[in-house]
Amino acid sequence: IDKLQRGKFDVMLSDPIYPCSEALAEKLNIPLVYTLRFSIANTLERMCGQIPAPPSFVPGTMSKLTDKMSFTERIKNMLFYLSQDALAIRWPTSYCEMMGKADIWLIRTYWDFEFPRPFLPNFKYVGGLHCSPAKPLPKVRLSFY
Incomplete structure (x- = not known):
């Protein structure tokens, strides 16, 4: 911890799946x-980030449903969320409370790939941020095609 404090970091970038980053950011x-x-059924975003995700029209992630749900599919979606x-x-409770203290949540996808849903100002889409430009294929591969 002392070495990290001497580093005088400006910000902590973390994935919410891994615990303890909240405590470390608070300590530093x-x-x-x-x-x-x-997260599956947007659980982390909903319960810890306080983002609204009404199951009536926001399909749970990995539920295989779309935003055009029938009444039966809406019930399935609600059960999936539950x-x-x-x-x-x-x-x-303190775990979610600490996660809720995050200053901003960067969502690594494009908004146009997502189903419509409400978002809070501290949730931002940054799709492609982690990608670099493509490099040309080596000549060996080009001759194969």
């Missing part, structure tokens, strides 16, 4: 920035 007194693709919430209830 620096802003916390989460970067994630998604099952993920039941698993998340085992987290201590």
